[in-house]
Amino acid sequence: MRFDLPRNVILPVDAVDVRLDPGPHPFALDNAEAIAENWQREISANPALFDGTVVLLSQLAWRDNSLVGRCHAVNYSTFMLWRKRRENSGAEHAYAHAMLVAGDNALVAIRMGPHTVNAGRVYFAAGSFEPIDFRDGLVDVDFNMIREVREETGLDLSIAERGHRYHALSTNSGTVIFRRYHEPAPADEIARRISAFVAAETDPEIEGPVIIRHAADLPDGLSAHMKPLIEWHFAGKG
Template sequence: MSFDLPRNVILPVDAIDVRLDPGPHPFARDNAEAIAENWQQETAANPALFDGTVVLLSQLAYRNSRLIGRCHAVNYSTFMLWRKRRENSGAEHAYAHAMLVAGDNALVAIRMGSHTVGAGSVYFAAGSFEPIDFRDGLVDVDFNMIREVREETGLDLSAARRGVRWHALSIPSGTVIFRRYHVDAPADEIARRISSFVTSETDPEIEGPVIIRHAADLPEGLSPHMKPLVEWHFAGEG
């Protein structure tokens, strides 16, 4: 199966069957020395980095509106080397976005903090899948979305109205799985709540909220995968 899904097109997703393999990822197994050397360089440049646990895919396919795949837990240091050697690595990255839709139909994204790997980047609050996001070996995408939004913004989306299905966009840098989450409050009010949370944090992960009000309202630092998502939303798709 390996990696077999359409690229650069937004796909409707009705089911996600991505499972956590307890074995090591071949990329981690075959590059242990290079991973350690690269991590020394990365942490010398940014001592705030933490070598936690994330997951990398070894397979992903799209069949009959389903995402089917296999992934493995790896150290963040492995992920950092993979970012530099992703071509023909036998590994890919997937992540999830809760597309936060305000009551006035504006989108509320975030800008990453200056101490993070994605410093200054604008996208919907998100983070890599971790082992905690799996239930009996099967990924729980919405759990990941809600967890990451809460950790980064202080917002609890567990009771928010969700889009009827997920969607996915696969580009060379990775596959984003996204879903609309509707909050009744207007965008300015949501942004105030996020800003208040960021101010209260000792070491916030994000710089603050970013409101996107229409398809041409593309802020500086917008991550490349975000433009098609923004256009999709304001075109009333999904």
């Protein structure tokens, strides 16, 4: 098994068994010099970048409605080079989306801030898995979702009603694992809370909230993977 899962189709996922390998990722070992050179170019263009720790997959498969895989901690600089050399790299990226569903069934996404790598892009509040998101070596997807939403929007989804299962969409650019989180307030009220949080932040990661009210309500800057997720939600799937 390396990467063995259907692409470009939304998959039901009852369990995520992705484990953190303590060893280095082969991509990091094989490209150390190129990683350092590329990072210098990246921070010259955007000094706000931080070389923290994220994870890259070395294996991922879908079996019996479960995602099973292995990942390794890497520096963000390694991830940045991988984004440019992902084809045949032996590495892939997975990330999680808390699909925030308001009481009026609208979706509440966010637009990334101008100093970020994905400046201006619209998707659900999210971030790459980090070592903190693992419990005894096993990824805790909901912990990641709740943590990232809190950090970016100020919302606490820890007691929100959750969809009964995950779903996943795997494309050539990565695999998104997502789950509905229901907030009883209408979308406009949720957006007001997020905007107030952003206004109070010294260095906010996001520009602000984006409300999506129906399947054809596709905002400028929408990330490519979001369209099928939006259509899936408003079709009443899951």
